[in-house]
Structures are given as C-alpha cells and as structure tokens.
Amino acid sequence: AQSVAQPEDQVNVAEGNPLTVKCTYSVSGNPYLFWYVQYPNRGLQFLLKYITGDNLVKGSYGFEAEFNKSQTSFHLKKPSALVSDSALYFCAVWGRSHGNNRLAFGKGNQVVVIP
C-alpha cells in the first residue's frame, strides 16, 4: 500500500525566510503526489500536484515543490514565508489500497511563521 511520511511535527520560520516542508513517499508504480493546506476549522485546499513532467512544480500562493525520484521525496518550498502561511500542510500520494485507488495522507506539518 502507498504511504507518506512527514517527519517534522512543526516547522518554525521567520517571516521573509525560505520555508521548506518535507515529505517522502512510498508507492508502487509512478507516483502521483499532492500538497494540501488547511487553516483552522476548515477543509483542505489544494496547493499543487506532480503527475509527470518537470520535477519542479509551481502551485498556488507562491508555493512550489520539488519531485526527487531517487530520494522518493516531494518537499514543499516557498522562497519567502508570510505570516499568513501559518497553517497545517499535508502531503499525499495516490495509490492502490484494499482494491481501490485513493489518496494516502501524511500526518501533517504545522507551519508557524514568526513575524
């Protein structure tokens, strides 16, 4: 079955500094990878995805992610963090489990941007 690991529970970064949220994955076949963001008491919002093509994927709100097949990683990045980026971030991989295709989510990373 597919799985995702987000090794850090919380990422603290000063406003204006680069932000990186780490994600590694395990899946059979080609990986289809996603990042979502969640603000308090809200649903998850799609940020970006990797299906095929360029390893650097650009998404919403200035975020980008780098797909690295050899390291099975899909780290989320933003060159200059904003206080409004403080939220919970989820990495997900599409794969087959229990006979059906579905997204498997990591535990999530709380990002805190310090003014």
Next chain:
Amino acid sequence: DGGITQSPKYLFRKEGQNVTLSCEQNLNHDAMYWYRQDPGQGLRLIYYSQIVNDFQKGDIAEGYSVSREKKESFPLTVTSAQKNPTAFYLCASLPPGGFDGYTFGSGTRLTVV
C-alpha cells in the same frame, strides 16, 4: 460555483445518540469520501463510495454507517457504537481520473457532551 457543502459546521452529541453529518456536492463527481481528523494523526479514511448505491469501508469504519442513494449526497451517521466520536470530519469528492486530487468540504466538528 461548484463545490462540496458539509453541514452542520458544529455538532454536539449526547452519549448513546446517533447523529448524521451531511455532505452534498454539485461537482458531478462519482467518487466521494469521508475522513476523520484527530490532532497529530492526519486524515483517516472512514468510508468511500465510487458510484451511487455502492460504498466500501475504509480503515476505521467501525461505529459509522453511510448511504449513497444519490450522486450528490453521501451522508455519514456516527452511531452510538463509536466510542470516541469527538473529531473533525471531512467529506471529499474526486473527479474522474483522479489526477486533480480531491475537493474537500469545510468540515464538521463533532463533540460528545
């Protein structure tokens, strides 16, 4: 605008009661999903439905039930058999192909009082 509507936003349940969480979508998506979110545990799949009148158990289905009588609707019932129902519940739908990922509702926070 197309989207997923979950209601109510907040729900309180007494011990021993069944409660039903609503999920409605106007995206014309076939597949719909229910997830439970607890702090530090990420999202865990409760039930999912690929088509009308069909659904499958996810990883934590015990104490929950669903129905899928219409394409637009996928209600979740939290029964009295669910011993620890306090959580944030998220409904999602998936367009054909899956390559766009899920669209999520805004969630329902259920609290046992």
